[in-house]
Amino acid sequence: MQGLAARLGHDLILAEGFDTDSLGTFTNERSRTGTQVEAALAKARLACELTGAEFGLGSEGSFGPDPHMGTAAWGVEVVVCFDAASGQHVHAAAQGPSTNYRxxxxxxxxxxxxxxxxxxxxxxxxxxxxxxxxxxxxxxxxxxxxxxxxxxxxxxxxxxxxxxxMRAHRNPTRMAMIEAAAEALAARWLQGCPACAAPGFGPIRLIPGALCECCAYPTGAAKAQLLACAVCGHEQAAPIRATVPAQRCEMCNP
Ligand SMILES: [Zn+2]
Ligand SMILES: [Zn+2]
CATH class of the missing domain: 3.30.1490 (Dna Ligase; domain 1)
Structure with a gap:
């Protein structure tokens, strides 16, 4: 978080006097409401309210079975930056198998x-x-x-x-992944929208349809990333690849 604040040209202060457990805990004493991004956003807003700062940062993690086979542990860390002046926020995520969730x-x-x-x-x-x-x-x-x-x-x-x-301050594995999400957020925040120049122009989803290199069938594999602006709605596709091997094709290799 320190590195993130520095890259955005700000000083980092810690919002004290608030127990984030009241927003939800991992041990089910109190369950979380809303999505992971909403939970991180609630913390970022609260940081602004408690400190009077212009920008607030919040993070939220989730853990469970991996999305591929469902057999390994998987973690997703979301970091949100909230701009109190405009009411806009930008988020980024990091995910992977290194969670130490057992x-x-x-x-x-x-x-x-x-x-x-x-x-x-x-x-x-x-x-x-x-x-x-x-x-x-x-x-x-x-x-x-x-x-x-x-x-x-x-x-x-x-x-x-x-x-x-799984609380971040007791979990070095999470701290490293939150750091990666913060890095991604800094990169995204510094990316201005080509249409309105608002910060935070970045990927929101993958666009399927890469062509099979054998039969040219449009496969379910991603051909591009869709980049979007949360302020003006401007969208732009960033190509990833035009074709994929026939092993990925639903026609050649169903
Ligand atoms: Zn094919
Ligand atoms: Zn824009």
Missing amino acids: QASVSSWPQASAFAEQIGFPGHGLIVGRPGEAWFDKELGSMEALKTHAAPAFLQQGELWLETD
Whole structure:
């Protein structure tokens, strides 16, 4: 975020005195409302309200199965920049398989300590128990503390729920991906609209229709990116490729 602010020519200040958990948490104590971009935008707006700054930054992550096979963990980080003067916002995202998103139900201390070691605890935060359980805790900082919390769970119910803490400040893997989203946002913000010069001209979706190099059938593979301006609605296609190999063709290789 520091790098993002510097590239946009601003100083970064942290909006304090606000608990972002009230906007939704990862452990289902309070569920998030709206889309991921809306959640990040709400934080960016709030940052402006709390600090009186001209621009506000907010981020929001989501985690789940990967969109390709559904078998690996996948993370999406969205960063939003809100312009309080115009009311406009620009967002960018980064996504990928490096999330360290894992959960386990363990029934002994050796299992618990093995899980904690695998996820890189205590460098990476660990959430112990479920909300409402006596041993529920998100702030443990050592294996000793984990052992103390785990003992009554094994005694009372023979089982303990463990999951990686997905809050950004306890999750170095997320921090790196948020940094990548912030980089993408800086690039997008600095891209002025060719029609009205507003900041934030950038890709909004892919345009399918790249031609099969064998039979020239228009395939579902992307031929271009659609770039758009959120202020004036100007759109422009940026070509990616004209043709794709026959393996991607629904006619040649259905
Ligand atoms: Zn074909
Ligand atoms: Zn425009």
